[in-house]
Amino acid sequence: MVDKIKFELVSPEKKIASGEADSILVPGFEGDFTVLASHAAYLSSLRAGILRIFSSGETTEYFVQSGFAEVSDQGLIILAEKALKKSELNIDSIKEEISLLEKKIMEAEGSIKDKIQKQVSDLRSLV
Numbered sequence: 001m002v003d004k005i006k007f008e009l010v011s012p013e014k015k016i017a018s019g020e021a022d023s024i025l026v027p028g029f030e031g032d033f034t035v036l037a038s039h040a041a042y043l044s045s046l047r048a049g050i051l052r053i054f055s056s057g058e059t060t061e062y063f064v065q066s067g068f069a070e071v072s073d074q075g076l077i078i079l080a081e082k083a084l085k086k087s088e089l090n091i092d093s094i095k096e097e098i099s100l101l102e103k104k105i106m107e108a109e110g111s112i113k114d115k116i117q118k119q120v121s122d123l124r125s126l127v
Contacts, residue, residue, distance in 0.1 A: 003037030006075030
């Protein structure tokens, strides 16, 4: 039997999802990372992207935007500014977010500018 990791996906408005999974692919700001049971403690900021939860051969996908992911011995907690099922994505809101990020690119420098450009690229892949 495969060990499961407990998780919670929470937005400011409500708890979006919780349960146990075989693994979870998280869109971290520095890059995607996979969380398994018994993962070392870890804290990462989130970038806009798709959170993938793999459990018993099923994959559930959520769009998350900004926030944090914390892995502890209790499991994974994802605190997202926005979170909704991928099937509920609104193309207009994604385009609006792209526009806001493009304005931030104008003011950013160095590695921060590169990270924002990566976010824009990731969001464009959704539309």
